[in-house]
Amino acid sequence: MAGPRARGQTRAPVRDLGCRRARLSAHRLSPDRQLPDRDVGKPSAPRSRSVKLIRDALAARRARDALSRDLTAAFGSNAPHSLTLIKDGPQALVAGATWQGESVILKQFHTPDPVGFMAEMAAEHDRLRALFPHGALRAGLMRAHSAPHAIAVLDKAPGERLDAVLDHADADRRAALIAQAGAWLGRALGDGRDTGTFFPRFWVDRLEAEITAAPLPAPERDLILRAHRGLRRLGRALRHGPIPRGPIHADFAPHNIFHDTETGTLWVFDIQKTTHMPLGLDIARLLVGLSVQMQRQHPECTLHAGVLASDRRAMLAAKGLEHPAEALPFVDFFLGHRLIKALLDKHAHPDAPIFRRAVENWLKETPCP
Numbered sequence: 001m002a003g004p005r006a007r008g009q010t011r012a013p014v015r016d017l018g019c020r021r022a023r024l025s026a027h028r029l030s031p032d033r034q035l036p037d038r039d040v041g042k043p044s045a046p047r048s049r050s051v052k053l054i055r056d057a058l059a060a061r062r063a064r065d066a067l068s069r070d071l072t073a074a075f076g077s078n079a080p081h082s083l084t085l086i087k088d089g090p091q092a093l094v095a096g097a098t099w100q101g102e103s104v105i106l107k108q109f110h111t112p113d114p115v116g117f118m119a120e121m122a123a124e125h126d127r128l129r130a131l132f133p134h135g136a137l138r139a140g141l142m143r144a145h146s147a148p149h150a151i152a153v154l155d156k157a158p159g160e161r162l163d164a165v166l167d168h169a170d171a172d173r174r175a176a177l178i179a180q181a182g183a184w185l186g187r188a189l190g191d192g193r194d195t196g197t198f199f200p201r202f203w204v205d206r207l208e209a210e211i212t213a214a215p216l217p218a219p220e221r222d223l224i225l226r227a228h229r230g231l232r233r234l235g236r237a238l239r240h241g242p243i244p245r246g247p248i249h250a251d252f253a254p255h256n257i258f259h260d261t262e263t264g265t266l267w268v269f270d271i272q273k274t275t276h277m278p279l280g281l282d283i284a285r286l287l288v289g290l291s292v293q294m295q296r297q298h299p300e301c302t303l304h305a306g307v308l309a310s311d312r313r314a315m316l317a318a319k320g321l322e323h324p325a326e327a328l329p330f331v332d333f334f335l336g337h338r339l340i341k342a343l344l345d346k347h348a349h350p351d352a353p354i355f356r357r358a359v360e361n362w363l364k365e366t367p368c369p
Contacts (some may be wrong), residue, residue: 063088067095067108067151074146080106080153096156104143105154114150119271121145121152124249128188128271137184140269157269159260163293171310178290178314180266181257185282186320188247188268192276193320195242198330200235203337204228204244210344220347222357227359230368234329237369243330244323249276252282254289280323280334287311288358290336295354305332306339306362332366335363 030283056353064085071079080097083106087094093108125142132139140155159165162181166174211224249271258267291307301308316323316331339362343355 008035010163022075027334030165060085060088063093064095067093067106070108070146070149070151071106074149074151075144080104097153099143099153103156105156107152107154109150109152111150115147117273118145118147118150118152121271122147124271124274127190127247127274131187131190136180136263136265137187138265139188139271140267141271154269155267157258157267159258159262159267161255162257162259162266163254163290165259165261166293167297175310175314176287177259177266178286178311179318180259181252181286182315182318182321184257184266184268185248185252185279185286186318187248187281190247190319193244193246193279196239198238198243198278200232200239200333203333204232204235207337208345209339210341212343214347216344216347220343220352223356223359224344227336227340227363230363230366231333231340233368234333234336234366238329238333241330242327244279244327245276246279248282249274250277250279250281250285252286254286254293257286278330278334279323280331281321283315283321283331284334286336287315287335288342291358292342292351292354295352295357299354303358303361303365305365306335306358329367336362336366 059344064083067085068079068083073082078100080099080357081325082098084096085093086096086105093106093109093110095106097104097106111115122142122145125139128139129141142152142154142158144153145151162177164179169177207228211221211228216224251270251272252268256268256270258269259265287307290311291303294301303309304312312331315321316328339355339359343352343359346352346355
């Protein structure tokens, strides 16, 4: 995958760069041939792209080699091999590999406290291993890890991403799959669900700081500020709670949920540590992600409070995620928070019109006293 492509990309640019250098040398050696002034010190776009490809390929090779050395130090002769670099992001380096005859995913986390980070992650994976031993709901768990090197050897996702499966699902199948995702989140709470005090200013003030710092166009700034004022009013009405809470991962997003159509099994991946937080955070993240995907296909689909009402009903019907009527406004709060933040972060993205429409709908449909 990534590894072979990277090597393939390196060879062509090198040949192209070498040919160009040869042509430039010929120009310099011939007294009656001069480079035009406009070419001096200004590399062509193709050459710039070639140089970038070379640099990217070299960086990928260095990252892959460094990971290979750490794997050997951590696992010795039993180290995962046949590495394929997938990405090297700000939080972790991700690679595909073969380990004990099976395809796995490797993650090496960029953390200042690798031992502490991996201890928290291992504890959460042990907790989930007991909650998802088998059946139609599964968790993608660590097979092994090296705490000093912050490396985790993880299950590889089977099937397709949930949003890709939903692209081809009718209304009944869509509701069933979203209910299955809700059931996973409900089971992952274990016996940790409770209610507690709600401090909306924590969420509202942090969002306000991001809005203030963002270079937004005037129309987006006006809409975001109006929605933020509505969120602040709703938060005041909900102050102190009680709000449904539980052990969540704050990353219950479509790209981390896979469905194996052959077995009907739903898998959730990219699980790190857990935090005791409002359930509305993970509920909103999934509902917003799925509604954006639906609007890409059907721009005029009906929304309620910024998302599809049928998706929301299906998810909140899952065991463990039930919200009594008086607790539903907390879901509205985190839907608004998620939508505002999405528009704030992606105001120049091709999906920006979708987020604008969703934020406007949230403002219209959500009571903000």
